[in-house]
Amino acid sequence: MKYDLVNDVERVLFSEEEIEQRVSELGKEISEYYKDKNLLLVSVLKGSIVFMADLMRHITVPCSIDFMAVSSYKDGTVSTGNVQIRKDLDIDLKGYDLLIVEDIFDSGRTLQHLTDVLELRHPNSIRLCTLLDKPDRRDPNVKIKADYIGMQVPDLFVIGYGLDYAQKYRNLPYIGIIKPEIPAMLEEEKKRSENKA
Ligand code: IMP
Ligand code: MG
Numbered sequence: 001m002k003y004d005l006v007n008d009v010e011r012v013l014f015s016e017e018e019i020e021q022r023v024s025e026l027g028k029e030i031s032e033y034y035k036d037k038n039l040l041l042v043s044v045l046k047g048s049i050v051f052m053a054d055l056m057r058h059i060t061v062p063c064s065i066d067f068m069a070v071s072s073y074k075d076g077t078v079s080t081g082n083v084q085i086r087k088d089l090d091i092d093l094k095g096y097d098l099l100i101v102e103d104i105f106d107s108g109r110t111l112q113h114l115t116d117v118l119e120l121r122h123p124n125s126i127r128l129c130t131l132l133d134k135p136d137r138r139d140p141n142v143k144i145k146a147d148y149i150g151m152q153v154p155d156l157f158v159i160g161y162g163l164d165y166a167q168k169y170r171n172l173p174y175i176g177i178i179k180p181e182i183p184a185m186l187e188e189e190k191k192r193s194e195n196k197a
Helices: 016-033 049-056 109-119 181-196
Strands: 009-014 039-045 063-075 078-087 097-105 125-133 148-152 175-178
Touching: 009 016, 016 049, 016 125, 016 148, 039 049, 039 109, 049 063, 049 097, 063 109, 078 109, 097 109, 109 125
Parallel strands: 039 063, 039 097, 097 125, 125 148
Antiparallel strands: 009 175, 063 078
């Protein structure tokens, strides 16, 4: 299948300008809260890198950064809650005020697991910042709340500004909804190659 970065988008949800505006507001809010703290931004790879890169440039207090990669095993597009750490932090968390930076708060299972793991390392505090929030999808067992939310989105699959479908579209500078025929075509292709094997 041939991907088309721009034409595979059904509809733009948030333009570059809208995202920039909201990210700068979040940066201000975060800077105010952390002005007397020891901020460490933890970006959850890979989806949050674009957001992280923009957000940190709107933060006006000193901060450190680190990265973590987790894989949540998904059943189609739904996460099963089985989360594994693929790349751990380099920094010892003692003395830091952590702000976890995520692309999207969906079922919430990934962030719940991450928070549980990081709490055991005794940082001063942990807060969560998510660019997007899909409240309709939340797992009722998930207890954590996001402290900073960029925008709320409906229960639709979104791509761009770091968010992928099958590892593609992360480089779109805006956020859009993927055309429904793209996932359908990929599924078809997968089935065909499985039959051949
Ligand atoms: P959760 O554990 O269900 O909250 O899964 C969150 C992760 O699923 C996010 O960090 C994304 O990587 C991925 N995800 C959930 N919804 C979307 C979406 O609409 N587009 C792209 N990725 C998504
Ligand atoms: Mg992600």
